[in-house]
Amino acid sequence: MPSDPKKKKKTPPKGFTNLNQFMTPSSGSKKKKSSQKITHLTKNDKSNSNKPVSKSTSSITEQKKDNPASTKDFKNATKSKKKPHLQEKSIVRDKVIKEEDMLQKVFFEPNSAPIGDSQYDFELERESREAQKSWHLRILQKADEIIQDMEKGILLTVDYDGGQNKAFAKFYDTKDQKIKIWIDTTKHQSYCYHKDSEDELSQNLDLIDLEGFDHLETVKKYDLLEDKEIELTKIYGDAPSHIGGANGIREILGGAWESRIRYHHNFIYDNELIPGMPYKIEKGIVSPLEPEIDPILQQELFEVFKTAPEEIQEMAKVYQPVFSAPPGEVKRLAYDIEVEETPDGTLPDPMLAKFKVISVSFAATDGLKQVYCLDRDDVEIGTVPEDFPQDAVVKFFKDERELLKETFRLFWDYPIILTFNGDNFDNTYLYHRARRMKISEKINPIYVSRGGGMVTHNTDYKHAIHIDIFQFFANRSIKGYAFGGAYLKNSLEAVASALLGEGKVKHEGVLIGKMTLADLIHYNLMDSMLTLELTTFNNNLMWNLLIVIMRITRLPMQDTFRLQISAWIRSLIYSEHKRKNYLIPRMSELERRGKFSRNKTEKFQGAYVIDPVPGAHYNVGVLDFSSLYPSIIKTRNLSYETINCHHPECEDNFLPDSPYYTCTKRMGIFAYVVGFLRDVRVKWFKSLSNNKNVAENERHTAKVMAAALKVFINGSYGVFGSPVFPFYYLPVAESTTNIGRYSIQKTIDKSEEMGVKVLYGDTDSVFLLQPTEKQIKELVKWSEEKLDLDLELEKTYQFLALSGRKKNYIGVRQGGKQVDLKGLMAKKHNTPEFIKKRFNDVQTVLTKITDDESFKANREEIIQIIKQTNRLIGKTKEKGGFDIKDYGIMTALKKGISAYTKAIPQHVKAAQMLPEQEQKKLERGTFITYVKTRSQAGVKPVSLATLADIDYKKYKEMVRSTFEQVLDALGINYEEIQGIKKLSSFF
DNA sequence: GAAGTTACAAA
DNA sequence: ATAGAGTAACTTC
DSSP states (O other): OOSOHHHHHHSOOOSSOSGGGGSOHHHHHHHHHHHTTOOOOOTTOHHHHHSOTTGGGOOOOSOOOOOTTHHHHHHHHHHHHOOGGGHHHHHHSOOOOOGGGBOOOOBOOOOOSOOGGGGSSSOOOOOTTOOHHHHHHHHHHHTTOSOOOEEEEEEEEEEEETTTTEEEEEEEETTTTEEEEEEOOSOOOEEEEESSOHHHHHHOHHHHTSTTEEEEEEEEEEETTTTEEEEEEEEEESSHHHHHSTTSHHHHTTOOBTOSSOHHHHHHHHTTOOTTSEEEEETTEEEEOOOOOOHHHHHHHHHHTTTSOHHHHHHHHHHHHHHHSOOOOOOOEEEEEEEOOOTTSOOOOTTTOOSOEEEEEEEETTSOEEEEEEOOTTSOOOBOOTTSOTTOEEEEESOHHHHHHHHHHHHTTOSEEEESSTTTTHHHHHHHHHHHTTOOTTTOOEEEEEEETTEEEEEEESSSEEEEHHHHHHOHHIIIIISTTOOSSOSHHHHHHHHTSOOOOOOTTOOGGGSOHHHHHHHHHHHHHHHHHHHHHHHHHHHHHHHHHHHHHTOOHHHHTTSOHHHHHHHHHHHHHHHTTBOOOOHHHHHHHHTOOTTTTOOOOOOOEEOOOOEEEEEEEEEEETTHHHHHHHHTTOOTTTBTOSOGGGTTOBOTTSSOBBOSSSOOHHHHHHHHHHHIIIIIIHHHHTOTTSOHHHHHHHHHHHHHHHHHHHHHHHHHTOTTSTTOOHHHHHHHHHHHHHHHHHHHHHHHHTTOOEEEEETTEEEEESOOHHHHHHHHHHIIIIIOOOEEEEEEEEEEEEOSSTTOEEEEETTSOOEEEESOOOOOTTSOHHHHHHHHHHHHHHTTOOSHHHHHHHHHHHHHHHHHHHHHTTOOGGGTOOOGGGGOEEEEOSSOGGGOOSOOOHHHHHHHTSOHHHHHHOOTTOEEEEEEBSSSSSEEETTTOOGGGBOHHHHHHHHHHHHHHHHHHTTOOHHHHHTSSOOOOOO
């Protein structure tokens, strides 16, 4: 990709640019606490201990004498588990342990009522190799529970079932809050198209005689590449696999149109279904419910687009219900499991599920907070941690099998099951563990299929929908654009503390299997609660985002949270073609028309980065074009069918400094789709969300919409510019960056003409030296008139240090509150600890720089920190040096040692030096910590190494590579540090 | 510069 | 089970 995608992500938010800004993290955690009624079980709280909290449900009551470990335990619990803001309180607490602090075991009363699909009085056994979901559908059919009539249900997913060879849908029935399954009643078939005529194709015996071929039909579609209506042959197959599968129709014909679209997606597009929208079902027929629309809003939306191009107006009309229907409240259950630890400390393999499930926690929107805990005699009971939710129910099980069955019973009651990484862990583990324990598959609601990418399993529920919220939050566009990069890592800990202001319960040093039962329960429950809360916080923000993205992309829920932005935009463009009866072009057609090959990834010129003026600058204004590339795509009408179109009258409509011309007669599909999304965000939702006269809930919805749209707008160029995207079109990608460069250059010219010095600029920004307010206004106005682009003041630096290098600078924001470090080496995973620490020290010093004077003073301090770091390498503790462990570089084995044949990475080399006994214990997943040494091998396991082994040179080199760029930006030559030569800085 | 390797996230 | 489904950052050759 030509532009630097990282740049956008790192750019800190301004105004309302991401959803974190209408969350109040500092006050948020406290507020939430009280609203959730998480009270603290303190000894003096009479109201707690006196109330024998609702009989059988509460387990956290009194009784339990003389536990010798209790006092110690309690202290540990308070110390390690307190959140920072509670720290103080815990110190003041008196240290006497009362009986009511002890956890009491309340056992689950056996329940023999049938669970799930075992409730029916008929027998319908699973056929050999029958998919779990197919079996469930057959059972529902036999029980006559396939939905035929429903007043109102939100369409959540559409999927394909091979057993029925049909699409089926899951609706959330708003009346009884259950999932209702509907099986296709429309006789929809799988198909693809071909440009050969029906006559020609019927001569092709390979096709006609193919098992799985059904019939041919001649249809008309509009071919955008030809700009005319054409006749096509629609080829029907018996099942989706006959179209695109091995020896299928596509293979026989050497390619076919629209044969790569997933069957169930095709089903959605063809029936113009919109996942996330409300529907009714009458006698098996699904039809959209007219959403409640505010006529005033409708009128206002119309007004906003009154002067827009026809194509955008039409889109606004079609999409109006999509944007105005409320997302709705949906009942959901989050859960989390804890598993007995493995002997070697590695992660239990969820496919093997060899180890006991020791605890399962649940948290649901109906208020349920529950833990099912396996009673283990060898584990201490412990005391109830102070912030354990008072309204939580804890039940003990003697038998793991019963625990799992009751877990499943609970699952069968909920329409939506939420997990954090449940695809790869919890669901897969439970499914296999239950099978291992011979729990009937009629009771087991989970099914597991093969995943792709880093998620190796896809899991879902027979009766419900599973959402792995980890995958949604880890989605790079969601993370970067909807949440403004608020969390760096994607762990529950990181995401929750960033978005909820509250992290997981800490269990530093204590392994899960060694925790007291009370601590385990607490730890387990908090994870479910956080998982649920990540979908409910801020008025169901995440849930609403998911629903809105489903509506925009037309993708079913289970695909939406698993797929990336490119698949979202692909689906949006597919559905737009289908809606307008445009033929979706094949990749080869686009390549031929655009004269490029996507395999060769012909490099085109990317963004323009202005040569920086090195040195220290003060009062620098940074202006940038808001959503530059999407704006260009819209205003210049860039799309695969509009660049060098077929109209002679467009031939002189050249793009600036370009061999391409663009269409003047019709708006391109990319241009109007991206343009519409951009316009509806800027002109409608952003102003709505800032309008104080609008009701709070509407403003909130507007913010969600604006955030969702931002994801598409910001993601669009990256997708269009990527050769793997099915609609990749080199002339579009090339023209976009081309016009971007042109626009920046014109802006520089204009600034200089106005007497404002340009210090630096990258892609869509210009750094101006001491611009006046008036000059900024003038530039903004000029840009709007001459370039048709929105230019804005993004930030002001009171101090900016530019190195000679591009994409490498340090800026201190006006007020000195924030420091931007660009192009600096990220803290690499395998950077030794002592370097990480020192890098943090340097960052802290940087934040102190506010003016020329403080810069000079702090500059010296930074030099000293680095010099000292170098000096101490290899020095003993007595001389102030680092521990040998601080030199350690940690890397995990991805396979057994003997499996490394092609190349032996350094950590494997180190592992091979370990004593044989230890080597035997190494398997996939084990961490190897090694240091770099001066020996032949160059490495040594940290356990065998001493300070004398350390390779000074290598470590000094690491110090250098970590700090060089920081120093470069500050105008310090690294040689100065090493003391080889003294150079005066250029300041 | 291409090819190979690992981390991510979960107990 | 049936079509498809990750990526950044690093090391080694």
